[in-house]
Amino acid sequence: MLKKICSFLKIGGIFILDMCNRERLAVKLDGLLDKREYIQGNKHWWKINDALIGLAQVDFKIEKNIARFEFSLFEKDVGIKGKSVISLKLYSLSEIKNILKKAGFKIKAIYGDFDHSPYTFISPRLIIVSEKFG
DSSP states (O other), X not given: OHHHHHHHSOTTOEEEEEEEOHHHHHSOOEEEEETXXXXXXXXXXXXXXXXXXXXXXXXXXTTTTEEEEEEEEEETTTEEEEEEEEEEEOOOHHHHHHHXXXXXXXXXXXXXXXXXXXXXXXXXXXXEEEEEOO
């Protein structure tokens, strides 16, 4: 898939890949991450606004790099408002760097979130800015 994407870009074209941070799922986090997020085992709660709370329950099979997310939305005084399930194949930073290189990309920058914060093991995202090289 990445080779195909690369083939559509001109040399010097930019490709941005945004992924869930695999390492954050692999590390069992407990506690408050910021004022709106709380993680306990495989449950990740966050406050959306005064009336809505989100819950993501994660079942991560590290040997297969597959994460199954079950998302629930709770509304104050109503209960569950909605639910969805998604499964994702996740990659470590070193794995995805190798895959991008083989596809024809050069890494320009790596971030841990949309605010351009540095990537760490507990960053919420793995965002890679890459460029097609020729």
